[in-house]
Amino acid sequence: TQLLEQSPQFLSIQEGENLTVYCNSSSVFSSLQWYRQEPGEGPVLLVTVVTGGEVKKLKRLTFQFGDARKDSSLHITAAQPGDTGLYLCAGANPNAGKSTFGDGTTLTVKP
Amino acid sequence: EAGVTQSPTHLIKTRGQQATLRCSPISGHTSVYWYQQALGLGLQFLLWYDEGEERNRGNFPPRFSGRQFPNYSSELNVNALELEDSALYLCASSLVLGQGLRPQHFGDGTRLSIL
Numbered sequence: 001t002q003l004l005e006q007s008p009q010f011l012s013i014q015e016g017e018n019l020t021v022y023c024n025s026s027s028v029f030s031s032l033q034w035y036r037q038e039p040g041e042g043p044v045l046l047v048t049v050v051t052g053g054e055v056k057k058l059k060r061l062t063f064q065f066g067d068a069r070k071d072s073s074l075h076i077t078a079a080q081p082g083d084t085g086l087y088l089c090a091g092a093n094p095n096a097g098k099s100t101f102g103d104g105t106t107l108t109v110k111p
Numbered sequence: 112e113a114g115v116t117q118s119p120t121h122l123i124k125t126r127g128q129q130a131t132l133r134c135s136p137i138s139g140h141t142s143v144y145w146y147q148q149a150l151g152l153g154l155q156f157l158l159w160y161d162e163g164e165e166r167n168r169g170n171f172p173p174r175f176s177g178r179q180f181p182n183y184s185s186e187l188n189v190n191a192l193e194l195e196d197s198a199l200y201l202c203a204s205s206l207v208l209g210q211g212l213r214p215q216h217f218g219d220g221t222r223l224s225i226l
Contacts, residue, residue, distance in 0.1 A: 031214075033214050035217075041219050041220075042115070042201050042218050042220050043154075043201070043217045044217070045214050045215070045216060045217075048214045088153065088154065090154075090215075098144075098159055098167050098169075099144075099156070099215065100156070101146075101153050101154040101155075101156070102153055103152060103153035104153050
């Protein structure tokens, strides 16, 4: 069974601070997605990383895929209250015919 | 482009009843996935349909079932409802399977409450 562990589970910070969220597994994934989910809504895709060592930037968000394609990180610079939400990582395994989701990191950014 | 749409938004049932949840994928997407998200927890994979066929299912009892129609829309049926079935049920769609699974696009879910 493939598992994705996200850490930390909860994170509460002040506006303007930086943070990093981690997504780790012992399994190799063909690609990995990061989503953000706000209360009452479905997850919204932020990014897909495919190549080991790949780094993608989305405004103040930086995503990195580990060299071995087993782990990933999400770094947010100068967090804003609008960044508040549940951040989910999901690893794709075509052989299993499904994506495996982590349990998420709940981020609260206080003004 | 319309996103993934799910109906109803909320559904209230009692123990032992049956529930039907519906999902319309993004136009052009042939794969539909169903997930259960209990309060405060991550997404648990339920079912995957592609081209009308069930391709994979998660570790859920047989009373969770579904189908995909020729227009790629999908239904999730839950029989003999139990209290622990109370959760947000999310549907996602993606393009046809290719070199690795495609990113999934989610609807806003159906909140199922069992009284």
